[in-house]
Amino acid sequence: MRHPRGIHYALLGVVSRYPGVHGYALKRQCERVLGDSWQLKFGEIYRVLDRLADHGLIEQVVGETESTRKRYRITAKGQRSLDEFILAPSTDAPRPLRQELAIKLLFASAERLPEMLRIVDQERDAYLRQLHQLGVQRRKVRRVPVDAFVSNLLIGGAELAVRAELAWLEEVSRKLQEHFATRAA
Numbered sequence: 001m002r003h004p005r006g007i008h009y010a011l012l013g014v015v016s017r018y019p020g021v022h023g024y025a026l027k028r029q030c031e032r033v034l035g036d037s038w039q040l041k042f043g044e045i046y047r048v049l050d051r052l053a054d055h056g057l058i059e060q061v062v063g064e065t066e067s068t069r070k071r072y073r074i075t076a077k078g079q080r081s082l083d084e085f086i087l088a089p090s091t092d093a094p095r096p097l098r099q100e101l102a103i104k105l106l107f108a109s110a111e112r113l114p115e116m117l118r119i120v121d122q123e124r125d126a127y128l129r130q131l132h133q134l135g136v137q138r139r140k141v142r143r144v145p146v147d148a149f150v151s152n153l154l155i156g157g158a159e160l161a162v163r164a165e166l167a168w169l170e171e172v173s174r175k176l177q178e179h180f181a182t183r184a185a
Contacts, residue, residue, distance in 0.1 A: 014029045058073065120176065
């Protein structure tokens with residue numbers, strides 16, 4: 001699940017790279033830079049743009065063209081905010097799935113453990129689909145050399161995280177199955 005703060009800074013970053021960008025072009029640039037990892041809707045983009053403008057992080061460019069589209073550029077305050085975000089340590093929880101699943105397993109009754117195994121299998125399938133999508137993104141990025149290096153680093157990092165989650169889920173599944181075999185014997 002993506003974090004609203006990430007969307008906020010993703011759009012702010014794209015506006016900083018492409019001054020005078022309007023909402024439609026911003027969506028295209030986000031898709032080019034972020035790939036298929038985030039599906040942004042126009043309504044979502046315009047809400048974030050409004051919030052960024054309300055906070056003085058971007059401003060509307062006036063008088064440059066006769067277009068009815070609102071065009072935006074980053075402000076000095078917005079650039080400082082973006083720079084601070086870039087240099088700040090990550091605030092993402094390292095293993096939110098593990099924490100949630102661990103709590104579920106901890107409090108599940110013995111009768112619920114077979115259901116928990118099914119949930120583990122569903123999570124594993126979801127991660128396998130995500131790993132497949134990352135492979136598709138990697139192939140797409142190869143055709144866009146401008147951001148290919150950084151995009152490949154990000155995709156590689158995401159693949160490592162997904163593979164770590166898959167390995168952990170495999171371990172949980174194996175231990176649950178061993179537990180059932182021990183109880184059945």
